[in-house]
Amino acid sequence: MQKTRLKEMINSIDYAAAGNQMYQLVSDLYPICRSITGNGVRKTLNKIKPIIPLEVNEVPTGTKVFDWNVPQEWNIQDAWVKNSKGEKIIDFKKSNLHVLNYSAPIRKKVTLNELKGHLYTLPDHPDWIPYRTSYYQKNWGFCISHNQFAELKDESYDVFMDSSLEDGALTFGEFHLKGASSDEVLISTHICHPSLCNDNLSGMVLSVFLGKYLSQVTLKYSYRFLFIPGTIGSITWLSLNEKKASRIKHGLVVACVGDSGNFTYKKTRQGNAEIDKVVGHALQNSQKGFDIIDFFPYGYDERQYCSPGFDLPVGCLMRTPHNEYPEYHTSADNLEFVNPENLSTSLALYLDVFNILEENKKYMNQNPMCEPQLGRRGLYQHIGGHADSKKIQLALLWTLNLSDGRHTLLDISERSGLDFSLILEAADILVEKDLLKEHQIQN
């Protein structure tokens, strides 16, 4: 059976239902305590496997990856602080954010003063628990609300951190979807955060559903999905796949796509890559407010993909950027902060981007000397059944005029001011009538 084109599929999706399914998966993954290594990541990837057949890779602790080494594996069973009466006043079981992520194991009686040196709070948001990590500096600690902190009594405390830091592996998921070409589109998402919904369960879940939908259509490009811990994950993948990396022709880092803010696109380091133009066009087309910002060398994994030795055309398409919403990296980035509608709008935008990428070809006008006679082919004045016959006619003329091997359909859309979908429809009609032929470029 002939698979459909993406352009057909995106119109047939029930986006409301897809939003609900994505939100359900966010909810399922929310309680798991993830970190850059360890069983939390494995559990997470195993929950994704039934939806897309991803490969789970394990890279041993100590593996040299460029300037870095794969760190030890961190696992945690339990953690608490008890007061002098033996009451658990901080309990990992209630929220995995209570633990300073990557804390070393400890069991110790401490004074209030010593305890305070290991507590992290948010004075500006006294009800919220912060999310803090200590990956590359051995430490232990707890994160609590500032209100609770203020009420701590000057007594003795019993601290218990039942964690382990041992040689093991860094775990990541990879899903490769083969298209007609070996040229790849990279979709990269970080999976190292514990119970935080927008950053980045939203990105993980959207990536999963992109994988699911793209699997159902005929593709020009191959798509590579990476579910990796931030920074060390992309460094590890790039180090182990240095040659494969050159196949990546376009890429997006997926993060923070469940909140209610406007879309924000952070451009590639190159700044004028095809993905930059495509996302820009899709955002224009979305008829909602959006921001496009220049590349800067911090943020998510795009900083690794865009390091000067790789300089891959990878941007980052999010809603409100990290650090620009107060709930960022706190317990308030919870199941109420994201919702099905936001997830489904993000899905639609991403699919629109990939549709443009898939269809953004160059064509050659087969009658380049003067216009062909459209009338005798039934393409003049009345195009069968088209709601807006004037616009499709302009689209036909523009597509013929600019199909000289130098302009992609997106270029034609931008120059004519007509929607990409209309130009694509015109190109499809003209190919059907033998007036246009795809321009094959020798690489």
Place this chain on the structure above:
Amino acid sequence: MQKTRLKEMINSIDYAAAGNQMYQLVSDLYPICRSITGNGVRKTLNKIKPIIPLEVNEVPTGTKVFDWNVPQEWNIQDAWVKNSKGEKIIDFKKSNLHVLNYSAPIRKKVTLNELKGHLYTLPDHPDWIPYRTSYYQKNWGFCISHNQFAELKDESYDVFMDSSLEDGALTFGEFHLKGASSDEVLISTHICHPSLCNDNLSGMVLSVFLGKYLSQVTLKYSYRFLFIPGTIGSITWLSLNEKKASRIKHGLVVACVGDSGNFTYKKTRQGNAEIDKVVGHALQNSQKGFDIIDFFPYGYDERQYCSPGFDLPVGCLMRTPHNEYPEYHTSADNLEFVNPENLSTSLALYLDVFNILEENKKYMNQNPMCEPQLGRRGLYQHIGGHADSKKIQLALLWTLNLSDGRHTLLDISERSGLDFSLILEAADILVEKDLLKEHQIQN
């Protein structure tokens, strides 16, 4: 006898008189019923011949011209509709717009209902007769005012269309004016419209007078004037002259130049061709309001010249663009809609454009190391008789400084902010003093 330069001639023209002569020719040609083929075109070209010695070409019906075929020749002697009392209620003799242009012959009794299926009106302008054609779909019809249409009685009508559609020829006029170079400037104007003054008797007549004036001066470029039916005419010429077309280095389609609107320049497909810069400069210089718009692949014959297989640098210089004035393609585009003043201002602008084109050369400063000593050549402080000695002195310095083989006089004018005419005067002075020499480029 040495012919003068265009720059001298344009200052010696009596523009008011020229405007009146052009308007007189518009009036003479107004009554003729033209179409894309036939005797109307022949009559028209014969009236032009005494002014410029154009060649009249006939291309047989059926000749294959790229994707098209030269159509049959259409001629018409008479046409009318009579009511049941035998009164002529529509009469071709009163206005040739009454006939659907290219109507097939017919003689028939029809009901009101059947007649209405062949009548065209303008409900928004109930006094005006529309201009309609049916070139590539065999049909017959009449165009009348909506007022008249509203009063038609339910009776029987006698329809008579004494036209013929037979194998013959497509007729067009061509005038080639030889200059020093075989590089050509194309001036193309469509001649297929019947009694419509602005679109395009104005363009035809302006082209005729441009030919007349340019014949009187020494020219750098050769000029090719085409008087052709729209679309099929330019396709025919390009098809028969594919190789010659490559000589065209600059070109303008002349249309709608007699109304009172601002000038509008539609750029070439290339968008930054020399003709685009030259027209832009001439418009800036005109100190009147104007619009410059980007190329789009519909409009007049520029759509053929700018088809991707040719991509000639041909723009379109008009006043109010087609379709943007209510009188467009109606009986209101009449002898009152155009006037001598508008025609003469258009003439002046076109001549200014050609003057810049003719003189827009590159020069080499013959003393490129530091400034030459202008004082001992009498070029410093007091330039004999010049009204604005400060400005001409700046023009001399700019022209010397930028005459490095990379800048045309127009480039120098744009960069210095000084009038092209002043820079041209400076260049003439510096050539005279052996400080500048034309830069000969090997093509």
Place this chain on the structure above:
Amino acid sequence: MQKTRLKEMINSIDYAAAGNQMYQLVSDLYPICRSITGNGVRKTLNKIKPIIPLEVNEVPTGTKVFDWNVPQEWNIQDAWVKNSKGEKIIDFKKSNLHVLNYSAPIRKKVTLNELKGHLYTLPDHPDWIPYRTSYYQKNWGFCISHNQFAELKDESYDVFMDSSLEDGALTFGEFHLKGASSDEVLISTHICHPSLCNDNLSGMVLSVFLGKYLSQVTLKYSYRFLFIPGTIGSITWLSLNEKKASRIKHGLVVACVGDSGNFTYKKTRQGNAEIDKVVGHALQNSQKGFDIIDFFPYGYDERQYCSPGFDLPVGCLMRTPHNEYPEYHTSADNLEFVNPENLSTSLALYLDVFNILEENKKYMNQNPMCEPQLGRRGLYQHIGGHADSKKIQLALLWTLNLSDGRHTLLDISERSGLDFSLILEAADILVEKDLLKEHQIQN
């Protein structure tokens, strides 16, 4: 002893003291009557020699320099006009501006009428004496206030001009400061004006102090200082040093830098030379109002350096441009019109420009594949003692990301929006840590 870098020295200068010293030198040179040739120039250069060891060159009258000839040497001992009572009413000893600069000798009785033909005044500023010259047209004359002119009585006058115009030499000063590279920075200043403080004692004195300070540091570039008469001086130097001129990679003409106006930078003819970017950045950084204007082929000696045969990247960095302040070329351009503060701010800006030029190198990231691990090198979060640790961290990331051999430090500063000094500090740290290495370009 290892000399310091300019970046260190510029922070250790006592700018207030330097301003006073510069103003003192302006005061010392103010009374001398300079012209394009003669003893006034020699006396001036001799007063500079104790501060910087400049070479004084003499080019004989009549030497052919491109299209020009070195003119005769002009010297003047005394000049006056006496009225019929024998009273000196105009006296060169009171102000050397009273003499039309380059006046031929004369001793003559004249009528008021004849005298008036040789007097120059400023009706708009009736108290001021204008500065006028007659270099290339033999003449004599006096410049006086318009008030005095208005009161002259109709009597006989005794005119005495004890000047000489004889074969001799054109005198100019040259100071070459050797740096690591033979690539040169040109600093050119005109020395031909008599008692005018801003134009151009300010420029001369600033150039002297730039020479003094730059002598004290290690330099990448060699610096060539020219103290020359306007126009004929730069033409002479370029004519005698045609080959050396190609070593000039950056240059500034120094003029009008003592008044209280905003800085104005006139760009090089090339318009996007490195010096243009560097000065633009230094001005942005100065956090004061400024203007950047395009090159035009008149003004100071940049018009010779930027003639098409040389086209050197030489701009002009001044405060209020010539001719845009009423005191320009009048007796009001005196010791009150300039002040130590303005001179010292100009010094600081020029040194900032040269510091950026000196340090504006390209580097290669030595770990270009992904980011290096900054944490284990102590470069993450807490950079020792840095006031603004967040900004320096961004500077480190930006510098690493863009050090690909294509971006200079200035490019990185502009793209990141971070101060050049911060980027420079980051580069110094990264070089120290072996993460960055200077990119050596083969010329």
